[in-house]
Amino acid sequence: MKRLDSLIAGTLGVLLLAGCSTKIDLYQYKDVSSVTIVDEEKANYKVQKPRLSANLLVEEGYEYADTIRDAFLARNDRSSIFLINEENAYTLRLTLQNLESSRQYYPSEYVKTKKGGYYTDPYWSYTVSSVMSAELTSLAGEKRFFESSDRFRYAENGRYPRAVPREKHIQSIQNTVGKLLRQMANDLAPEGLIISKKVSVKDPDDFIFMANMGLGN
Secondary structure (H helix, E strand, O other), X not given: OEEEEEEEEXXXXXXXXXXXXXXXXXXXXXXOOOOOOOOHHHHOOXXXXXXXXXXXXXXXXXXXXXXXXXXXXHHHHHHOOOEEOOOOOEEEEEEEEEEEEEEEEEOOOEEEEOOEEEEXXXXXXXXXXXXXXXXXXXXOOOEEEEEEEEEEEEEEEOOOOOOOOHHHHHHHHHHHHHHHHHHHHXXXXXXXXXXXXXXXXXXXOEXXXXXXXXXXX
16 A cells, blocks of 8 residues: 555635546646635644654664665654654564565577678676564554565676675665555555645646645555
8 A cells, every 4th residue: 555645636725626527737826825725724734854863773584774774764864754752753674575686597598680690699697685573662552563675686697606795695685665655655644634735837726736645545
């Protein structure tokens, strides 16, 4: 499941419409989010970022604990999801469930053409994958669980295989951490929150609102 941001169309005084499907050309609207919105309480609502303890617990058996911790903090810093704070904060436990790689050899093949033919270069295809879970615990002891994975391939020419370099494992871990953080952001973001308001460039009484509609399939 993922969180969907939906555009809700309406006129001034109407916030939500139900049971209709309207195609909207966003280029015909300009942002007026600073203008008073019908629902003053929601219009003035300021999103409070969830607090997260900087003491991230990492469980793994691959000697990548520092990599996981640094990747999460760096991604969070760029995405600005959690406010890192020791007071009244969530605690987070990250677990690297699996980290593995495999390889497959592709021998040289003869390719026939109108002018004769040629042999392709032999190569090895490598697959690197990782699986990670997260346990987020509130001060009240409420737990939320998340899990994500990553899998990518790369190739190298040659008849003899090579060891998968450490940076490829780190790349997979970083990708998985990014997916986990997006899941947490979707789960913790407030629902039903008006994000912005736009007015038609042709009709000053025609408005559309962007709202966070919560979780959807």
